[in-house]
Amino acid sequence: MxxxxxxxxxxxxxxxxxxxxxxxxxxxxxxxxxxxxxTIPNVSILTPVDIAMTLQSLQDSADNSQPLSGxxxxxxxxxxxxxxxxxxxxxxxxxxxxxxxxxxxHTAEARNELLMDTANVLTGACLHGLAEQLDIQxxxxxxxxxxxxxxxxxxxxxxxxxxxxxxxxxxxYTIEDRRVNCDLxxxxxxxxxxxxxxxxxxxxx
Numbered sequence: 001m002x003x004x005x006x007x008x009x010x011x012x013x014x015x016x017x018x019x020x021x022x023x024x025x026x027x028x029x030x031x032x033x034x035x036x037x038x039t040i041p042n043v044s045i046l047t048p049v050d051i052a053m054t055l056q057s058l059q060d061s062a063d064n065s066q067p068l069s070g071x072x073x074x075x076x077x078x079x080x081x082x083x084x085x086x087x088x089x090x091x092x093x094x095x096x097x098x099x100x101x102x103x104x105x106h107t108a109e110a111r112n113e114l115l116m117d118t119a120n121v122l123t124g125a126c127l128h129g130l131a132e133q134l135d136i137q138x139x140x141x142x143x144x145x146x147x148x149x150x151x152x153x154x155x156x157x158x159x160x161x162x163x164x165x166x167x168x169x170x171x172x173y174t175i176e177d178r179r180v181n182c183d184l185x186x187x188x189x190x191x192x193x194x195x196x197x198x199x200x201x202x203x204x205x
Contacts, residue, residue, distance in 0.1 A: 004045050004165070004167075004193060004197075005043075005045060005167070005193075005197060008204055009197055009200045009201065009204070010043050012200045012203055012204055013043050013167075013169070013196075013200055014040075014041050014043050016130055016133045016134070016203075017041035017043065017130065017169045017171065017186075018040070018041055019129060019133060020125075020126045020127070020128075020129030020130040020133065021038055021041060021126055021129075021171045021173075021184075022038070022129075023125055023126070023128075023129040024121070024122050024123075024124075024125035024126035024129065024173075025038050025122075025173060027121055027122075027125045028118075028121050028122060028125075028173070028175075031121060032099040032100065032175070034099065034175050034176065034177075034178065035175070035176040035177075036173055036174070036175055036176070037173070037174040037175075037176055038171070038172065038173060038174075039171065039172035039173075041169055041170065041171050042169070042170040042171075043167070043168070043169055044167075044168050044170070045165055045166070045167055045168075045193075046165065046166060046167075046168045047164060047165055047166075048164075048166075051166070051168060051185070051187065054168075054170070054185070055085075055087065055185075058087050058089045058183055069087075069088045069091075069111075069115055069145075069146065070085055070086060070087040070088060070115075070145075070146035071085070071086045071115050071116060071118075071119035071123070071143050071144070071145055071146065072084070072085045072086075072143065072144045072146055073119070073123055073140055073141060073142070073143040073144070074140070074141035075127055075138040075139065075140050075141070076138065076139055076141075077131065077136050077137050077138040077139050078131070078134060078135075078136025078137065078138075078195075078199075079136075079192065079195040080134075080136065080138075080188060080192040080195060080196055081188075081189050081191070081192050082166070082186065082187045082188040082189050082192060083187045084123045084126075084127060084184060084185070084186050084187070085146070085184070085185040085187065086118070086119040086122060086123050086182055086183070086184050086185075087146075087182060087183045087184075087185065088115065088118075088181070088182045089181045089182060089183055090179065090181050091179065091180050091181055091182065092178070092179035092180065093111060093114060095175075095178045095179055095180055096114060096118065096178075096180050097110075097114055099175070099178065099180070100114060100117060100118070102114055112145055115145065116143060116145070118182070119143060120143070122173060122182070122184060123143075123184065124140075126171070126184060126186070127140075127186070130186070133203075134196075134199050134203075136199075164190060165190050165193075166187045166188055166189055166190055166193075167187075167188040167192075167193050167196065168185055168186065168187050168188070169184075169185070169186040169188075170183060170184070170185050170186075171183065171184045171185075171186075172184075
């Protein structure tokens, strides 16, 4: 895996993420009256290049008729800092708009509001669930839209990345019987990794 994180720490964080993603999926399911399918959370130590490759793989697998879009939001609290990226992968925005009871999704403004509202539900609930289990509170920065057809190779450079490695939790969400798919990447900054591992060790003890 990595010299930075033990298997016990990884398993502990994966379980925390599993609980947090379950809470966020339940919130979305209740809001939209749908069933949300989840993947097993994946915990990895990645470089900026690794993260770019992960995003590139999502872009490559996306339905070309529905361009890749995303919302990124920074968070900080309890000695931890990072960014959450919600990437919409092959999503039918008309279907998503119908679920959220939007009258219009054709204009750029309406589409952006649709993405922001979905990200607010999933990202906010998941990070809140994670923070609650770690007994901390997160403050959030303003969300940023990663525009349609955004250029993956330069994405991280545009965000002025200044670290060599980050701890990344990747979670996949799919709404059953609807072409609505998104992947949440919770990126814990390199400077925060040791503090997070110490919190995990406390929970393991």
